[in-house]
Each structure stands twice: as structure tokens, then as C-alpha cells.
Amino acid sequence: MLNLRPLIRNHIWTNVGDGTTTSAWFDKWDEVCPISTIVTPRCIANAGFNMNTQLAEIYVHGEWMWPDSWISRFPVLLSLRNLVLVHTQQDKLEWRSRLGLRTEFSTFTVWDDLRQSQNEVLWxxxxxxxxxxxxxxxxxxxxxxxxxxxxxxxxxxxxxxxxxxxxxxxxxxxxxxxxxxxxxxxxxxxxxxxxxxxxxxxxxxxxxxxxxxxxxxxxxxxxxxxxxxxxxxxxxxxxxxxxxxxxxxxxxxxxxxxxxxxxxxxxxxxxxxxxxxxxxxxxxxxxxxxxxxxxxxxxxxxxxx
Known part of the structure; x- marks a missing residue:
């Protein structure tokens, strides 16, 4: 099962609500995520954050709380979409298909996205x-x-x-x-x-x-x-x-x-x-x-x- 993690990771997205249960570094809530693949753990620690930091802790009142120096060191962060945290809604995990469509999780959808498709055989x-x-x-x-x-x-x-x-x-x-x-x-x-x-x-x-x-x-x-x-x-x-x-x-x-x-x-x-x-x-x-x-x-x- 652990060997499937790299295949599954890019399909599991968070539909952000209040951001209190979404990992800032490890969850996928934007195309550039997870941020842990961009920003090193040392930089995260030096900025006063830890590995358990939630999205709501680094995005406050429409502003990112990380150091300005990160933008010059990791310019890809500029492409992060503008978030709107909705405090009356909880974060929700969703499955994103290989076509980029967000759908409800189902075993059929997962199997269809992960399997290797081939032409149908005559038999x-x-x-x-x-x-x-x-x-x-x-x-x-x-x-x-x-x-x-x-x-x-x-x-x-x-x-x-x-x-x-x-x-x-x-x-x-x-x-x-x-x-x-x-x-x-x-x-x-x-x-x-x-x-x-x-x-x-x-x-x-x-x-x-x-x-x-x-x-x-x-x-x-x-x-x-x-x-x-x-x-x-x-x-x-x-x-x-x-x-x-x-x-x-x-x-x-x-x-x-x-x-x-x-x-x-x-x-x-x-x-x-x-x-x-x-x-x-x-x-x-x-x-x-x-x-x-x-x-x-x-x-x-x-x-x-």
C-alpha cells in the first residue's frame, strides 16, 4: 500500500474551507503543492513554523505569514492562488481525476485513474x-x-x-x-x-x-x-x-x-x-x-x- 502513495498523492486534494485541518506543507490544495517539495524543512523551522503548521496559521487576513525572503528564494510561491478562507466551512478532501476533475471519492474512480489503460481485447x-x-x-x-x-x-x-x-x-x-x-x-x-x-x-x-x-x-x-x-x-x-x-x-x-x-x-x-x-x-x-x-x-x- 505504501508503494502506491506516490501514485495517489497528486489525486488527493483539499477543498479549503477554514484551513484549520489542512497541512500547510504536506497537503495538496494548489497546483504547486505540497509546499514541502519546494521549501526545505530547515527554512520552515528557521521561520518559526513546524511540520504541523496548518494552512490557517500561515494565511491570515489574506496575507502569507512566511518571510518575504522566501519569495526571492522560492519564486514559484508567487503562483499560489489567492485563497479565501471560509470560517463557516470545514476543509474537505476530494479526489481529482487524471482529467483534472474534482469528484467524490469512490473505489471505481480511484481504480480507473490509477490503472494502466489499454485497448480493449477482442475476448x-x-x-x-x-x-x-x-x-x-x-x-x-x-x-x-x-x-x-x-x-x-x-x-x-x-x-x-x-x-x-x-x-x-x-x-x-x-x-x-x-x-x-x-x-x-x-x-x-x-x-x-x-x-x-x-x-x-x-x-x-x-x-x-x-x-x-x-x-x-x-x-x-x-x-x-x-x-x-x-x-x-x-x-x-x-x-x-x-x-x-x-x-x-x-x-x-x-x-x-x-x-x-x-x-x-x-x-x-x-x-x-x-x-x-x-x-x-x-x-x-x-x-x-x-x-x-x-x-x-x-x-x-x-x-x-
């Missing part, structure tokens, strides 16, 4: 979309960046090369490698799970190969059609629960068969669909029938959301 709406299940979205983000701790990834961390090769086997089928590509969904067990759910997303012609599945999702990423939203939900849920089952078998003695996992995936997506609304059409009426959803979810004008 953003595959991972982050309004109908998504948050933990599934985060998991999909890990898959896209290949951040899952599969054995082939962890093997690269072992510089000695002495990792037991038996540990590299997939815990679901025990015959393939424990890797992103194998788990989603080339593994024999994972493929059976995928084959059990893909029809529900009208993806029955899509191969059980992650690159093919992902390319299909990128192609429909911005679509608001119900069937395309469902496709994204089904894929993310299938990947999430396959990974969960992989870990369950790797670290415990518990296991679920293919049919149980298929039912968990479909019931999870079905519960999410119960929270959505669908634009009334022949296609969405079929979707509701396919997923055994009440017709009350159909609306006349709004798209699913």
Missing part, C-alpha cells in the same frame, strides 16, 4: 459480460492468460528438472497431460462432460478443443441473443466445474461421475437464467422450453439481461 465480452457468474468470469480470465497452476506450468518452475513425471498425468483420465489444452476439453472425461452440455448451448458442432471453442465465443462475444449469452455461460460453467473436479480428485478421495458433473453445470446455468429477462421471440420461447424456464421471463421490449 473481453467473452469473459466479462453483464449476465456472467463472477467467479466463472475470473476463472475464464485465468484460462485465457494460461494462469491455472496445471502440472505442465508448475514443471517449468522446477529448474532442477527432477519433478516426478507421474504427477504430470491428468487426474481425470490418468492418461493425458495435466495442461490447459488437455483439460478443456480433450481429456476423455472432460470431453464426455462437454458433450453432455454443448447441445444446450447449440454448440453441438463445436469440437472439444479449447482453441476452437474460444474462437467461436469470440465470434459471438458482442451478441445479445439469448442463445449466445447461454453459450458463454455454459462454456464458463463447464470449464469451472471440470477444474473443480480435477482439484477434487487431486487433493481428496471424493469424485463425481460424468452425469453428476453435467447436472451440476446445467443446474448452475439454469439458476442464472432464472434471474434474466428475455426478449419475446420464437427463438427465446424455444430457449425457455429447452431449459424448462417459466414464460414469465419473457418481456416485450427489453433484451435479455
Amino acid at each position: 473481453s465480452n467473452v469473459v466479462w459480460f453483464s449476465q456472467a457468474i463472477p467467479k466463472h468470469s475470473f476463472f475464464m480470465w485465468l484460462i485465457v492468460h494460461k494462469k491455472l497452476k496445471t502440472h505442465d506450468v508448475m514443471c517449468k518452475w522446477n529448474s532442477s528438472g527432477n519433478m516426478n513425471l507421474n504427477l504430470l498425468c491428468c487426474s481425470l483420465c490418468t492418461s493425458g497431460p495435466d495442461s490447459h489444452e488437455h483439460l478443456f476439453f480433450e481429456c476423455e472425461f472432460a470431453a464426455q462432460v462437454w458433450n453432455g452440455v454443448r447441445d444446450k448451448a447449440c454448440m453441438d458442432t463445436i469440437q472439444n478443443k479449447w482453441s476452437v471453442i474460444f474462437d467461436f465465443l469470440v465470434g459471438i462475444a458482442n451478441s445479445k441473443k439469448a442463445i449466445h449469452v447461454i453459450a458463454k455461460l455454459v462454456v464458463s460453467a463447464a470449464a469451472y466445474f471440470v477444474w473443480e473436479e480435477r482439484n477434487r480428485r487431486l487433493f481428496t478421495s471424493k469424485r463425481r461421475n460424468k452425469n453428476q458433473l453435467v447436472e451440476v453445470i446445467l443446474s448452475t446455468v439454469r439458476m442464472k437464467l432464472h434471474t434474466m429477462r428475455f426478449k419475446r421471440s420464437i427463438q427465446t420461447a424455444r430457449v425457455l422450453q429447452e431449459w424448462m424456464l417459466p414464460r414469465g421471463l419473457l418481456v416485450a421490449d427489453d433484451e435479455c439481461g
Whole structure:
């Protein structure tokens, strides 16, 4: 957190009221502030002030109380704006955005100002979309960046090369490698799970190969059609629960068969669909029938959301 201080400092400004709670030297209440970056602590002490001096103590009746010699030594002080202390108002901290706008503090504003902005990637709406299940979205983000701790990834961390090769086997089928590509969904067990759910997303012609599945999702990423939203939900849920089952078998003695996992995936997506609304059409009426959803979810004008 302390490492963020240099990034945050210039965004936190004081909207000066009576000046009694604003540090004269360390707070930012003007473009040239903080004054401590201009005037040295020795000069402050020699002028009879201390590090705890408040703004109201050095700006009295419209006059600066510091020595006249400071102006010649630190001419930038001449650019300080003329303050008007309002004794009936308290000082107030505000957030100034990177565009220079003063706004109320919020975590969203802080994050948006501090983060490094980049162009939106083509797959953003595959991972982050309004109908998504948050933990599934985060998991999909890990898959896209290949951040899952599969054995082939962890093997690269072992510089000695002495990792037991038996540990590299997939815990679901025990015959393939424990890797992103194998788990989603080339593994024999994972493929059976995928084959059990893909029809529900009208993806029955899509191969059980992650690159093919992902390319299909990128192609429909911005679509608001119900069937395309469902496709994204089904894929993310299938990947999430396959990974969960992989870990369950790797670290415990518990296991679920293919049919149980298929039912968990479909019931999870079905519960999410119960929270959505669908634009009334022949296609969405079929979707509701396919997923055994009440017709009350159909609306006349709004798209699913």
C-alpha cells in the first residue's frame, strides 16, 4: 500500500474551507503543492513554523505569514492562488481525476485513474459480460492468460528438472497431460462432460478443443441473443466445474461421475437464467422450453439481461 502513495498523492486534494485541518506543507490544495517539495524543512523551522503548521496559521487576513525572503528564494510561491478562507466551512478532501476533475471519492474512480489503460481485447465480452457468474468470469480470465497452476506450468518452475513425471498425468483420465489444452476439453472425461452440455448451448458442432471453442465465443462475444449469452455461460460453467473436479480428485478421495458433473453445470446455468429477462421471440420461447424456464421471463421490449 505504501508503494502506491506516490501514485495517489497528486489525486488527493483539499477543498479549503477554514484551513484549520489542512497541512500547510504536506497537503495538496494548489497546483504547486505540497509546499514541502519546494521549501526545505530547515527554512520552515528557521521561520518559526513546524511540520504541523496548518494552512490557517500561515494565511491570515489574506496575507502569507512566511518571510518575504522566501519569495526571492522560492519564486514559484508567487503562483499560489489567492485563497479565501471560509470560517463557516470545514476543509474537505476530494479526489481529482487524471482529467483534472474534482469528484467524490469512490473505489471505481480511484481504480480507473490509477490503472494502466489499454485497448480493449477482442475476448473481453467473452469473459466479462453483464449476465456472467463472477467467479466463472475470473476463472475464464485465468484460462485465457494460461494462469491455472496445471502440472505442465508448475514443471517449468522446477529448474532442477527432477519433478516426478507421474504427477504430470491428468487426474481425470490418468492418461493425458495435466495442461490447459488437455483439460478443456480433450481429456476423455472432460470431453464426455462437454458433450453432455454443448447441445444446450447449440454448440453441438463445436469440437472439444479449447482453441476452437474460444474462437467461436469470440465470434459471438458482442451478441445479445439469448442463445449466445447461454453459450458463454455454459462454456464458463463447464470449464469451472471440470477444474473443480480435477482439484477434487487431486487433493481428496471424493469424485463425481460424468452425469453428476453435467447436472451440476446445467443446474448452475439454469439458476442464472432464472434471474434474466428475455426478449419475446420464437427463438427465446424455444430457449425457455429447452431449459424448462417459466414464460414469465419473457418481456416485450427489453433484451435479455
